[in-house]
Structures are given as structure tokens and as C-alpha cells.
Amino acid sequence: MDDKRPLRIGLIGFGCVGQGFYDILQRQPELGLTITRIAVKSPDKPRTLPAERFSFRADELLADPNLDLLVEVIDDPAEAFRLVSAALRQGRRIVSANKAMVARHLPELVALQREFGGTLLYEAAVCGSIPIIRTLDAYFSHEPLRAVSGIFNGSSNYVLTRMSEEGSDYGPALAEAQALGFAETDPALDMGAFDPRSKAVILAAHAFGLLLNPDEVLNLGIEGVGAADIAYAASLGQKIKVIAGLYRLPNGRVTALVTPQLLGPESPFFNVEHEFNGVAIEAEYAGPHFLQGRGAGGHPTGSAVLADVQALRSGFRYGYTKQAARFQAQLVEGLEVEVYLRHPSAAALGQALDWLRLPAQAVLPGTDGTQATGSVGLAALGQWRVALREAGVFVARLGEVGLIPEVPAEAETAHALA
Amino acid sequence: MDDKRPLRIGLIGFGCVGQGFYDILQRQPELGLTITRIAVKSPDKPRTLPAERFSFRADELLADPNLDLLVEVIDDPAEAFRLVSAALRQGRRIVSANKAMVARHLPELVALQREFGGTLLYEAAVCGSIPIIRTLDAYFSHEPLRAVSGIFNGSSNYVLTRMSEEGSDYGPALAEAQALGFAETDPALDMGAFDPRSKAVILAAHAFGLLLNPDEVLNLGIEGVGAADIAYAASLGQKIKVIAGLYRLPNGRVTALVTPQLLGPESPFFNVEHEFNGVAIEAEYAGPHFLQGRGAGGHPTGSAVLADVQALRSGFRYGYTKQAARFQAQLVEGLEVEVYLRHPSAAALGQALDWLRLPAQAVLPGTDGTQATGSVGLAALGQWRVALREAGVFVARLGEVGLIPEVPAEAETAHALA
Numbered sequence: 001m002d003d004k005r006p007l008r009i010g011l012i013g014f015g016c017v018g019q020g021f022y023d024i025l026q027r028q029p030e031l032g033l034t035i036t037r038i039a040v041k042s043p044d045k046p047r048t049l050p051a052e053r054f055s056f057r058a059d060e061l062l063a064d065p066n067l068d069l070l071v072e073v074i075d076d077p078a079e080a081f082r083l084v085s086a087a088l089r090q091g092r093r094i095v096s097a098n099k100a101m102v103a104r105h106l107p108e109l110v111a112l113q114r115e116f117g118g119t120l121l122y123e124a125a126v127c128g129s130i131p132i133i134r135t136l137d138a139y140f141s142h143e144p145l146r147a148v149s150g151i152f153n154g155s156s157n158y159v160l161t162r163m164s165e166e167g168s169d170y171g172p173a174l175a176e177a178q179a180l181g182f183a184e185t186d187p188a189l190d191m192g193a194f195d196p197r198s199k200a201v202i203l204a205a206h207a208f209g210l211l212l213n214p215d216e217v218l219n220l221g222i223e224g225v226g227a228a229d230i231a232y233a234a235s236l237g238q239k240i241k242v243i244a245g246l247y248r249l250p251n252g253r254v255t256a257l258v259t260p261q262l263l264g265p266e267s268p269f270f271n272v273e274h275e276f277n278g279v280a281i282e283a284e285y286a287g288p289h290f291l292q293g294r295g296a297g298g299h300p301t302g303s304a305v306l307a308d309v310q311a312l313r314s315g316f317r318y319g320y321t322k323q324a325a326r327f328q329a330q331l332v333e334g335l336e337v338e339v340y341l342r343h344p345s346a347a348a349l350g351q352a353l354d355w356l357r358l359p360a361q362a363v364l365p366g367t368d369g370t371q372a373t374g375s376v377g378l379a380a381l382g383q384w385r386v387a388l389r390e391a392g393v394f395v396a397r398l399g400e401v402g403l404i405p406e407v408p409a410e411a412e413t414a415h416a417l418a
Numbered sequence: 419m420d421d422k423r424p425l426r427i428g429l430i431g432f433g434c435v436g437q438g439f440y441d442i443l444q445r446q447p448e449l450g451l452t453i454t455r456i457a458v459k460s461p462d463k464p465r466t467l468p469a470e471r472f473s474f475r476a477d478e479l480l481a482d483p484n485l486d487l488l489v490e491v492i493d494d495p496a497e498a499f500r501l502v503s504a505a506l507r508q509g510r511r512i513v514s515a516n517k518a519m520v521a522r523h524l525p526e527l528v529a530l531q532r533e534f535g536g537t538l539l540y541e542a543a544v545c546g547s548i549p550i551i552r553t554l555d556a557y558f559s560h561e562p563l564r565a566v567s568g569i570f571n572g573s574s575n576y577v578l579t580r581m582s583e584e585g586s587d588y589g590p591a592l593a594e595a596q597a598l599g600f601a602e603t604d605p606a607l608d609m610g611a612f613d614p615r616s617k618a619v620i621l622a623a624h625a626f627g628l629l630l631n632p633d634e635v636l637n638l639g640i641e642g643v644g645a646a647d648i649a650y651a652a653s654l655g656q657k658i659k660v661i662a663g664l665y666r667l668p669n670g671r672v673t674a675l676v677t678p679q680l681l682g683p684e685s686p687f688f689n690v691e692h693e694f695n696g697v698a699i700e701a702e703y704a705g706p707h708f709l710q711g712r713g714a715g716g717h718p719t720g721s722a723v724l725a726d727v728q729a730l731r732s733g734f735r736y737g738y739t740k741q742a743a744r745f746q747a748q749l750v751e752g753l754e755v756e757v758y759l760r761h762p763s764a765a766a767l768g769q770a771l772d773w774l775r776l777p778a779q780a781v782l783p784g785t786d787g788t789q790a791t792g793s794v795g796l797a798a799l800g801q802w803r804v805a806l807r808e809a810g811v812f813v814a815r816l817g818e819v820g821l822i823p824e825v826p827a828e829a830e831t832a833h834a835l836a
Contacts, residue, residue: 024703031560129704131557138732139549139725142449268710285442286547286721290710292686303704307557314556315733 006032007313010061012039012083013074016181017097017124019048020298021071021305033309037061041074062086069093069312071305073124077101088112088120095308097124097301100189103198103214106205110320119317121308126199127152127277129300130293131307133318136206136281141321146282148207149245152196152258154275154296155183156222156242159191161273163230164239170225182275182296192221192389193242197258200244207246207281208254208329209322216331218382220259224394229342232371238262240396241269253332257378260396262340335378338398342371343391352393355384373398424450425731428479430457430501431492434599435515435542437466438716439489439723451727455479459492480504487511487730489723491542495519506530506538513726515542515719518607521616521632524623528738537735539726544617545570545695547718548711549725551736554624554699559739564700566625567663570614570676572693572714573601574640574660577609579691581648582657588643600693600714610639610807611660615676618662625664625699626672626747627740634749636800638677642812647760650789656680658814659687671750675796678814680758753796756816760789761809770811773802791816 009025011018018038025033039058040047047054058074061067062083070087074080077100084101087094089112096102102109102122109120123133127150136148151157155177162173174191177183189195197219204210222242233240244258263269268290272278277295282288294300341356343349346369353362353372362374381388381395388395427443429436436456443451457476458465465472476492479485480501488505492498495518502519505512507530514520520527520540527538541551545568554566569575573595580591592609595601607613615637622628640660651658662676681688686708690696695713700706712718759774761767764787771780771790780792799806799813806813 020703028560129701129707131553134557135549135553138729138734139552142446142724142728143721283547283721285438285717285724287712287715287718288710289547290708292706292708294705297705299703300705303561303701306560306703310559311556314737316556319732 004032006034007068007309008034008036008066009309010037010039010064010067010070011035012058012061012070012072014038014040014047014049014054015073015075016298017073017301017305018071020300020302021073022302024299024302024306036067037064058083062090069095069309071309072096072098073305074098077104081105084109084120085112088118089116091116091118093119093312095124095305095312096120096122097305098122099125099195099198099202103201106202107211113317119312121311121316121318122202123308124301124304126202127279128154128293128295128297129304130277130279130291130295131304132203132279132291133206134311134316135291136203137318137320138316140207140281140283140286141319143286144284145207145248146284147245147247148203148279148281149243149247150279151241151269151272151277152199152244152279152295153190153193153242154277154294155187155190155195156193157272157277157295158182158275160222160225160230160240160242163225163227164234167227169227170222177275180275181298188223191223193219193258196242196244200246200256200258204246204254204256205320205323206318207322208248209320209324210246210254210256210329210331211323212256212331218257218259218378218385220381220385220395221389222260222394223389224343224392225260226342226344226394228371229340229394229396232340232342233262236262236264238264239270241272243269243397248329249332251332252329254329255332255335255378260394262396262398336375337378337381338373338375339381340371340373340396340398341393343393344370346370348391348393352384352388352391355387356380422450424452425486425727426452426454426484427727428455428457428482428485428488429453430476430479430488430490432456432458432465432467432472433491433493434716435491435719435723436489438718438720439491440720442717442720442724454485455482476501480508487513487727489727490514490516491723492516495522499523502527502538503530506536507534509534509536511537511730513542513723513730514538514540515723516540517543517613517616517620521619524620525629531735537730539729539734539736540620541726542719542722544620545697546572546711546713546715547722548695548697548709548713549722550621550697550709551624552729552734553709554621555736555738556734558625558699558701558704559737561704562702563625563666564702565663565665566621566697566699567661567665568697569659569687569690569695570617570662570697570713571608571611571660572695572712573605573608573613574611575690575695575713576600576693578640578643578648578658578660581643581645582652585645587645588640595693598693599716606641609641611637611676614660614662618664618674618676622664622672622674623738623741624736625740626666627738627742628672628674628747628749629741630674630749636675636677636796636803638799638803638813639807640678640812641807642761642810643678644760644762644812646789647758647812647814650758650760651680654680654682656682657688659690661687661815666747667750669750670747672747673750673753673796678812680814680816754793755796755799756791756793757799758789758791758814758816759811761811762788764788766809766811770802770806770809773805774798
């Protein structure tokens with residue numbers, strides 16, 4: 001069944017991931033994979049290959065019948081969707097690393113594959129080099145899962161690690177992450193937890209059969225994090241990590257959220273540092289699993305793209321088994337979580353406490369009114385999410401995944417993000 | 419391509435794994451997988467199902483054309499090989515969990531699949547619920563690897579963890595592991611590191627294309643471990659774990675060994691406790707990876723068997739890609755490693771030092787001549803392995819995987835185990 005013939009690949013995008021993938025193939029000519037054409041957007045940008053290697057119209061690659069498969073690794077989700085959906089309409093085999101695009105268009109992408117017989121794989125879109133999608137989709141295809149959670153963004157994790165290690169401030173740590181190529185072009189995607197939210201949405205489909213609108217999932221970022229927060233966590237023997245979590249509740253529904261979280265050495269994520277990502281899976285029969293690997297960088301992500309190319313060659317496709325009724329879960333967000341909040345100004349923090357209906361006693365003693373902890377509903381956090389970010393309030397969950405209070409079905413409340 | 423028809427399964431063996439697999443299928447009737455027949459060896463053993471459910475001749479299942487696939491989960495490697503090879507000669511699809519059988523017969527099993535078109539999967543044979551074989555075989559099929567190492571035996575890890583947690587002695591901790599169903603029928607396989615050696619041999623094929631004779635791989639067990647060893651490790655802030663390691667050296671060759679090892683909190687294995695297993699993969703492009711999960715128990719291992727059954731259904735088979743010349747490595751054991759040795763009798767320890775040509779200064783001060791450390795060749799350890807075990811000397815590697823000295827090709831020496 002394996003397709004051992006040499007394959008001609010059309011590569012769309014030649015940024016960090018595209019170059020990483022290109023480089024790996026150059027070093028392994030015996031694989032019989034040739035990048036015949038490369039399409040990029042800008043004719044003017046200086047590149048590591050001669051100009052004649054490039055096409056500036058991706059549609060030329062789509063129209064080229066000599067290309068056996070396509071690899072799409074561009075930044076722009078709208079253009080990526082246009083290209084990938086056009087390729088699938090042709091019944092083509094295509095690999096994408098665009099998490100925002102896949103997260104937003106998963107139902108259409110699944111439907112297009114079913115209708116036209118093409119195949120889309122996107123392992124590189126989630127957690128870089130960690131084979132998490134195929135593990136959830138194929139290995140755990142028929143195992144009910146209790147939770148999938150983890151550090152899904154190497155860039156914000158790098159920033160938090162550097163702040164913790166070096167006492168760096170947020171700005172310099174971010175600049176360092178960007179210089180190392182660990183950050184998206186728009187840092188707000190990483191630091192605002194939009195990028196890990198896209199990844200959580202993708203994993204929700206493979207782990208729980210949940211097709212979520214990314215906008216429905218609560219995401220809180222680290223734009224407001226400061227040395228005081230790192231120090232507060234350290235005083236508890238803890239670290240701050242951005243944790244994306246999908247948790248099945250006792251009522252069978254699933255909650256999804258992406259927030260900074262304080263966690264201690266008992267957490268599998270405590271030692272996941274720098275650009276590394278980690279994923280914990282709680283499986284009904286197999287028990288707890290943990291996977292760790294590089295979440296960013298040209299070679300690690302390029303390696304995941306190559307794994308997908310080889311998987312296409314051997315006929316692999318995602319089963320999307322969990323979308324069958326037996327497994328499919330519904331989203332619930334009517335939960336309370338313990339949070340920590342900080343703003344350099346006591347007045348601004350007081351305003352945040354008002355929004356979230358937290359009492360004045362929530363303020364931590366000895367902090368001049370700048371730090372507080374308390375229990376708030378996910379609905380309220382969702383409603384005030386934008387206001388909290390714009391006001392520069394840093395918000396983090398306290399306590400471990402397992403500590404999320406379990407609620408009976410009747411206690412659920414409807415929830416809509418503002 | 420997926421085979422969605424209901425499948426009739428013939429189950430050979432109804433011990434811990436067989437019952438775990440049976441139980442998972444009972445709870446998920448919608449999978450369309452029915453265990454039509456079960457074969458066991460002894461008609462007299464009390465069982466959890468009525469006697470009429472069982473056949474006492476596995477060959478009847480082999481001869482039954484109504485069975486769509488077979489699952490072999492018996493203890494006896496010779497009988498397992500007879501059954502599995504007969505099934506493959508019929509071109510059947512079969513899942514096995516027998517690590518000793520697969521490790522010893524891998525070349526024949528690969529050849530039989532190629533000749534007769536059947537398929538054998540054996541994910542449950544290595545590291546219980548961790549999808550390590552398919553990760554190495556499929557995901558890293560074309561990525562050169564630097565090292566694969568880990569805790570591959572839940573039973574000995576359970577014993578070491580309990581000794582460390584509770585100050586239990588070796589005997590009671592072993593009895594506890596056996597009572598919990600984490601140990602092989604013959605504890606020598608687990609405690610003598612024969613079981614993790616079989617697993618290392620299987621992973622060597624998928625990770626490095628190396629087809630090793632298990633007898634060629636050095637294995638040192640924990641039969642001689644005592645409270646003094648746990649205490650010595652603790653005095654260094656370390657723990658003792660049995661680590662199976664496959665390491666590619668700078669000369670391109672691979673060394674394989676399974677020994678107790680002292681390791682600190684910087685090791686990914688430090689917090690892999692009880693019956694858990696952990697695997698670290700060092701990949702050329704993807705970088706370091708780490709996987710952790712339950713290494714034993716009916717449900718976790720049964721879950722891995724089910725994953726293989728579903729994989730067979732969707733047409734998956736191992737590619738054994740690394741056996742191509744590009745990746746295939748040769749074994750080398752001409753290395754020096756730092757070791758720790760202990761025997762309650764100073765005379766016996768002195769004898770061990772003589773065997774290994776360690777000087778008297780190797781004895782640790784303040785130990786009355788009962789503990790020593792020094793640098794020894796793997797060849798010498800292999801040569802004296804049986805004598806050391808019979809004398810009751812406990813031997814462990816000191817230091818981390820990465821600290822294994824790198825040797826140039828010309829420094830290699832031939833090596834044969836006694």
C-alpha cells in the first residue's frame with residue numbers, strides 16, 4: 001500500500017517551518033521527496049535560495065498536475081484556507097501547519113475530504129514535534145478520554161521560563177523569543193493565548209469529537225505578567241505556565257479553557273521549560289499519559305511536516321472517530337475556578353474585582369491592594385476577558401487541573417463570551 | 419479503507435492482559451468487535467467466565483476460518499511463536515503482547531509477514547499503554563535518532579519506588595508488585611532485567627533498524643538491591659531506576675544496555691514512579707521527546723491491544739523503515755561506564771572488584787569495604803554478569819545517559835557476553 005515512488009512536492013510558504021522542512025529533505029535525498037516548486041508571497045524579501053527557485057503565485061502550484069502533494073506553511077489563515085480548501089476540492093493530498101486556519105474551519109475541512117476524497121494532515125499545527133494529533137486520533141480512537149491538557153505555546157512558555165530563570169522582564173524575554181524564531185509574526189497570538197486556543201480547538205475535535213468555535217473558548221494571556229507574579233508563584237513553590245485544558249466533567253460534558261496557571265512540582269508541566277510543549281492525556285482504560293517535545297522551531301516543526309508527508313504516502317488519514325455519537329461531548333463553561341489577579345494600580349485591581357464580583361477581602365494582605373485571589377465563574381471571566389486585558393490585569397488559575405470543581409448537570413449555566 | 423464491519427476475534431490467553439482486553443470490549447459493544455472464541459491452557463484453573471466459554475486448544479482457533487483476527491496474550495514465548503508464526507503463514511492478522519517472543523524472533527516474524535501478507539502488531543509488548551512502537555515506526559520512520567532510553571519494566575520500577583517511598587525491603591516490595599498483577603509469572607524476568615531487555619531489542623529494530631539477539635545485550639537486574647543502595651542514591655539526591663538504553667555514538671554505531679542507574683531530578687525518569695514507564699527519544703531534527711504512561715496492568719495493556727486491533731482494521735502495518743541501509747546501525751559495546759557496586763560482604767565485593775579489574779581505591783570510604791565506584795568496560799560487565807548476579811553483587815550505572823563517554827571508532831573492542 002505504501003507509495004514508494006518519488007514524490008514531487010509543492011511547498012507553499014518559506015518561513016521558519018518551510019525552511020526547516022526544506023532543509024530536512026535536502027539532507028535526506030534517499031527519501032525520494034523532491035520539493036519541485038516553492039511559492040512565497042513577497043518577491044522582494046531576501047531569501048536563502050536564489051529568486052528563480054520561487055513562484056509568487058500559490059495558485060500556480062494548485063494548478064500544476066505534476067505535483068503529487070502540497071505542503072502549506074504560510075502565516076495567513078484566510079489565504080491558507082483558500083488554498084487548502086481548493087486543493088481538497090481537487091481531491092489532492094495536502095499537509096498544513098496553520099493552526100488558526102484548521103481550528104476555524106475544521107468542519108468544512110472534514111466535509112471537503114469526505115466529499116472529494118482528498119486528504120489533509122496537520123500534525124505540525126499542534127505542539128510542534130509532538131505526535132499528539134495522531135496519538136489522539138488513531139491510538140486513542142476508541143478510548144474515552146477524561147482530559148487533555150498542556151502547554152501548547154512554545155513562545156509564551158519561553159517568555160515565562162526566562163522571566164523565572166533570569167528575572168527578565170516581560171519585554172526583553174518576548175524579544176528574545178521572537179529573535180529565536182519561536183514566536184508567530186503577530187506576538188498577540190502567542191502572548192494573548194490565541195495560538196494555544198486554536199490548538200486546543202483542534203485537539204477537542206480529535207479527543208472528544210467536539211467541533212468548537214475558537215471564539216467560544218475562554219483564553220487569557222500573559223501580556224500583563226510581571227516579576228511580581230513570578231515572585232508570588234515562587235513564594236508558593238510554584239511556576240506560572242499557560243495551560244490549555246479540555247476536561248470531561250462527571251456529567252459527560254467537556255469544558256475548554258486556556259489560561260495562565262500556577263502549578264507546583266507535582267504537575268507534569270512544572271519542568272516543561274523554554275520552547276518545549278507538554279501534553280497530558282487522561283484515558284479511561286490506559287490511564288494517565290504524558291508527552292513532551294519541542295513546540296516550536298524550524299527543524300522540530302519541519303520534522304512533523306515530514307512525518308505527515310510520509311503518512312500521506314502510506315495512506316494514513318485521520319479517522320475523526322470521536323465525532324461519532326458515542327464519544328461526542330458538549331461544551332460546558334458554567335464552572336467556578338480559583339484565580340489570582342494582579343494590577344500595579346490598586347484602583348485598577350479594585351475595578352477588576354468589581355467586574356468579577358469578588359469581595360474586597362479577596363485582596364492579598366501586604367500587597368497594597370495590587371494582588372488578589374478568589375473564586376470566579378468562567379462565564380464572568382469570559383464576559384470581562386477583553387476588558388481585563390485592555391486594563392492590563394494579569395489573571396491566572398490557581399491549583400491543578402484535578403482541582404477544577406466538579407458540577408452536577410443541573411448547576412450548569414449558559415455561557416457566552418462578550 | 420477502514421474495515422468497519424463487525425469483526426470476530428479469537429483470543430488466545432486469558433491472564434491479566436487478556437481479561438483487561440476482554441473487559442474493555444464488553445464495555446464498548448458499539449465497536450463491533452466480538453471475542454468469539456477464547457483459548458486457554460489449563461482446563462482446571464478457576465476463571466471469571468463460565469467454562470463453556472473456553473477452548474483448551476489454541477490450534478482450534480487457528481483453524482477457524484470464521485475468526486477475522488487473532489489476539490495472542492499468553493506467557494509462554496515458545497508456544498506464542500508457534501501460534502503467531504502459524505497464523506502469519508495463513509496470512510492472518512494477529513496482535514501479540516509477548517515481548518520475549520517478539521524480541522527473539524523478530525527477523526522471522528518480519529519475513530513471514532512479507533512472504534504471506536499477514537500482519538502482526540505488538541504495541542502492548544513494550545511499555546504497556548505508551549504508543550512507543552508506532553511512534554518510532556511510523557512517526558519517526560524517516561528521522562535519524564540519537565537515543566531511545568527509558569524505564570521499560572513497571573514491576574521493577576514499582577519495587578524500587580516502594581523501597582524508596584516506604585523504606586520497604588526488596589522481598590515485601592516484590593510481593594506487593596506481584597499481588598497487584600504488575601509482575602511476570604516468573605519474577606526473574608522482571609527483576610533480572612530480562613523483560614526490559616526484550617523490549618529494548620524490539621525498540622532497537624524500530625528505532626535503529628538493529629536486529630539484535632537479546633543475549634547480546636547487557637542486562638543487570640535488581641535482585642541484589644537493598645536499603646543501603648537506596649540510601650546511597652538518596653545521599654546524592656538521586657534515585658535508582660532500571661534504565662534500558664539505545665544510544666547512537668558519534669561513529670554511527672549503537673550501544674544497547676539495560677542496567678540499574680542512579681539519576682537525579684534533572685532526568686526525565688526521576689519522577690516516573692510505581693508501575694509507570696517512561697521513554698526518552700533524542701531525534702536528529704525533532705529534538706528530545708519524552709513519553710510516559712502506565713507500563714503494566716490489565717486495562718492499560720488491554721487498551722494497547724485494542725489500539726492494535728483498530729489499527730489492523732484500518733490497514734496499518736509496521737514499516738520497519740529503519741532496516742533500510744540508510745539508517746541501519748551496528749551494535750558496539752566497547753565502552754566504559756561509571757558504576758556503583760555493593761555487596762554486604764567486603765570479601766565478596768573485593769572479589770567483584772578483582773573480576774572487573776577495579777583497584778582497591780574504588781571502595782567508598784566509610785562503607786567497611788561493602789560499596790565501591792569505578793569505571794568499567796561494558797565487555798567486562800557482560801563477561802562477569804552471571805557471576806555478579808550469582809554472588810549477589812548489586813551493580814548500577816552512575817550518571818546520566820548523556821554522560822556515556824563518546825568513543826572514536828578505533829577505540830571499539832569486540833565484545834562477547836560470557
